[in-house]
Amino acid sequence: MPIHEQSLIRPENIKTHDKLEIDGIDVSGHWSTFIESRVVTDYNEALEDEIAALPGGEYIHRCWQCGSCTNSCTVNAVNPDFNPRYWIYLIRTGMESELLRDKDIIWQCISCNKCTYACPRDVEPEGVMKATAHWLEKKGHTPKSPSIIFDELFAEQVIARGKIEESSIIRQFFKRTGQPLMQDWLVAMARGLLMKLPVGLMRRMGLAVLFRPRTSGWSKARAALEEYVEECEREQRRALGLGDGKPE
Amino acid sequence: MSEDRKYDRVAYYPGCALEGTGHAYNRSTKAVGKALDLKLDEVKNWNCCGAMEVKNIDPKIQTYLSSRVMSIAANEMGHDVVMAPCNGCYHNLKKAEYDLAHDDGSKEVVDRLSTKAGHETYEAGQVETIHALDWIKDGIGEDGLKAKVKNSLQGIKIANYYGCMYTRPRHIFPEKDKGPGSDSTSEPHFMDDLLAAAGAENVDFPLKTACCGGAHTLSDSDISTKLVLNILEAAEAAGADVIATECPTCHTGLEMHQIRAEKRLGRKTTVKILYFTQLLGMALGLSARKVGVQENISDSRGFLKEKGLA
Ligand code: SF4
Ligand code: SF4
Ligand code: SF4
Ligand code: SF4
Numbered sequence: 001m002p003i004h005e006q007s008l009i010r011p012e013n014i015k016t017h018d019k020l021e022i023d024g025i026d027v028s029g030h031w032s033t034f035i036e037s038r039v040v041t042d043y044n045e046a047l048e049d050e051i052a053a054l055p056g057g058e059y060i061h062r063c064w065q066c067g068s069c070t071n072s073c074t075v076n077a078v079n080p081d082f083n084p085r086y087w088i089y090l091i092r093t094g095m096e097s098e099l100l101r102d103k104d105i106i107w108q109c110i111s112c113n114k115c116t117y118a119c120p121r122d123v124e125p126e127g128v129m130k131a132t133a134h135w136l137e138k139k140g141h142t143p144k145s146p147s148i149i150f151d152e153l154f155a156e157q158v159i160a161r162g163k164i165e166e167s168s169i170i171r172q173f174f175k176r177t178g179q180p181l182m183q184d185w186l187v188a189m190a191r192g193l194l195m196k197l198p199v200g201l202m203r204r205m206g207l208a209v210l211f212r213p214r215t216s217g218w219s220k221a222r223a224a225l226e227e228y229v230e231e232c233e234r235e236q237r238r239a240l241g242l243g244d245g246k247p248e
Numbered sequence: 249m250s251e252d253r254k255y256d257r258v259a260y261y262p263g264c265a266l267e268g269t270g271h272a273y274n275r276s277t278k279a280v281g282k283a284l285d286l287k288l289d290e291v292k293n294w295n296c297c298g299a300m301e302v303k304n305i306d307p308k309i310q311t312y313l314s315s316r317v318m319s320i321a322a323n324e325m326g327h328d329v330v331m332a333p334c335n336g337c338y339h340n341l342k343k344a345e346y347d348l349a350h351d352d353g354s355k356e357v358v359d360r361l362s363t364k365a366g367h368e369t370y371e372a373g374q375v376e377t378i379h380a381l382d383w384i385k386d387g388i389g390e391d392g393l394k395a396k397v398k399n400s401l402q403g404i405k406i407a408n409y410y411g412c413m414y415t416r417p418r419h420i421f422p423e424k425d426k427g428p429g430s431d432s433t434s435e436p437h438f439m440d441d442l443l444a445a446a447g448a449e450n451v452d453f454p455l456k457t458a459c460c461g462g463a464h465t466l467s468d469s470d471i472s473t474k475l476v477l478n479i480l481e482a483a484e485a486a487g488a489d490v491i492a493t494e495c496p497t498c499h500t501g502l503e504m505h506q507i508r509a510e511k512r513l514g515r516k517t518t519v520k521i522l523y524f525t526q527l528l529g530m531a532l533g534l535s536a537r538k539v540g541v542q543e544n545i546s547d548s549r550g551f552l553k554e555k556g557l558a
Binding site: 134150167 | 264265267268269293294295296298299300301302303304305306307308309312313316357360361364365366412413415416417418419433458459461462463464466467468471472474475504507508511512
């Protein structure tokens with residue numbers, strides 16, 4: 001299998017000239033193509049520590065750049081720009097502005113853990129991807145991704161009630177992300193189901209809306225978890241140098 | 249087959265999905281247990297394990313959620329085995345077990361949250377978490393199963409799909425990859441073994457542990473649809489009539505995106521999607537209705553009739 005690599009040559013840095021004369025010599029055309037050199041001056045030396053301070057990022061320092069993560073990555077197979085090895089490299093060398101060029105796709109990691117399976121250094125790249133996505137959002141580089149919105153909705157419901165109810169999460173997710181609930185394929189799916197559903201199941205699904213599933217005696221667990229989530233949030237903001245940990 | 253029959257009666261952790269979209273899996277798991285005389289005691293007043301989502305808020309919350317389930321099974325019900333049919337639940341309980349045994353920070357948080365929540369804390373090693381596949385494979389074994397088959401699955405070609413969380417990451421499954429008698433993380437085979445014992449013909453399926461994109465099934469649907477379509481088309485190319493599943497999230501993901509692929513990409517696949525417990529149940533002589541075939545989104549009733557199973 002080929003090792004997927006990231007080309008460091010960017011199309012906009014490749015220079016050819018249709019008409020160019022240097023010292024009286026005609027250097028027009030492709031044969032004199034040259035690549036403009038890049039100069040990096042804005043290193044963020046704290047970048048690796050910041051990612052390492054977020055859950056999942058702990059083991060980033062172990063990476064030795066073998067490329068196994070990218071090579072095994074499910075999302076990379078669909079989108080070659082999705083490159084965990086490369087991002088880990090940028091983070092470890094503090095190349096923040098380079099990393100930001102890919103800020104809109106990093107959240108797309110689907111947590112399949114193929115990278116974690118393949119990594120010879122136990123970096124747990126899946127965790128690094130999640131930490132990086134959180135870092136981007138907390139630093140204000142990206143809006144909340146649909147994935148983080150979903151995670152938050154899910155966690156809110158578990159913490160509040162101990163259990164989740166899938167259909168209400170789906171409804172709320174479409175609402176929070178401003179999408180219509182009546183997606184053609186969801187409608188097709190629901191129609192297929194309704195055609196053959198027994199009355200019992202329909203009744204149960206209807207009741208789930210009225211009597212939300214919940215774990216009884218959960219209130220103490222809820223309070224403990226809410227307190228802990230706040231603690232984590234404060235901790236993370238401090239690690240990222242975002243003030244005293246109070247949300248702005 | 250284990251001599252001491254340690255899986256005769258186990259604590260059962262169905263998880264949220266089995267009360268919702270995965271209800272057919274719940275129904276068929278219980279029905280198969282009954283038919284095989286394997287007893288299930290549902291964990292009392294259980295909570296959600298956090299699925300694939302809560303860990304992204306903070307992994308230790310997820311560790312706590314899983315630990316509470318194991319604590320109830322061990323400390324309030326006296327069980328030492330918890331069986332979880334959902335890959336997500338199974339994976340999270342295993343992960344919690346690993347973290348509690350290896351990471352003091354996780355243990356400190358779990359102890360603190362358990363005390364505040366007013367229940368006994370869970371100590372690593374109190375229970376063994378198993379998947380529904382281990383439960384049948386080790387509780388009855390292929391020979392035991394074969395002896396009870398009434399309707400052989402002969403003539404049904406099956407692609408066995410295990411998804412991600414049954415095998416990855418490897419370090420949380422110390423009992424796997426131990427050679428004969430254990431399952432493999434690169435080439436899992438427990439489901440293949442059971443379905444073969446029930447008479448089915450397993451096809452050579454390269455995407456057994458491919459990912460269906462379940463974590464982003466709604467938040468990045470286009471990628472999920474592509475990944476699922478890959479799996480469906482690979483199964484059809486391998487000659488499968490049915491994809492057998494062992495996880496409600498994988499199962500529903502395949503069903504949903506099979507429809508979405510047809511609607512959005514114009515790519516239609518006809519391979520049927522059934523829980524392995526539904527297939528085993530019908531092989532054991534249970535009716536299609538008993539194992540909840542009517543609750544599946546993907547309609548396989550015509551196919552099952554044709555094969556003499558419904
Ligand atoms: S977990 Fe994320 S980064 Fe790792 S292989 Fe899967 S999609 Fe790629
Ligand atoms: S597989 Fe591990 S060591 Fe190799 S590049 Fe990826 S993170 Fe680094
Ligand atoms: S993983 Fe899925 S089924 Fe299991 S408890 Fe969590 S939400 Fe529920
Ligand atoms: S295959 Fe899909 S649903 Fe199943 S474990 Fe992987 S992501 Fe989850």
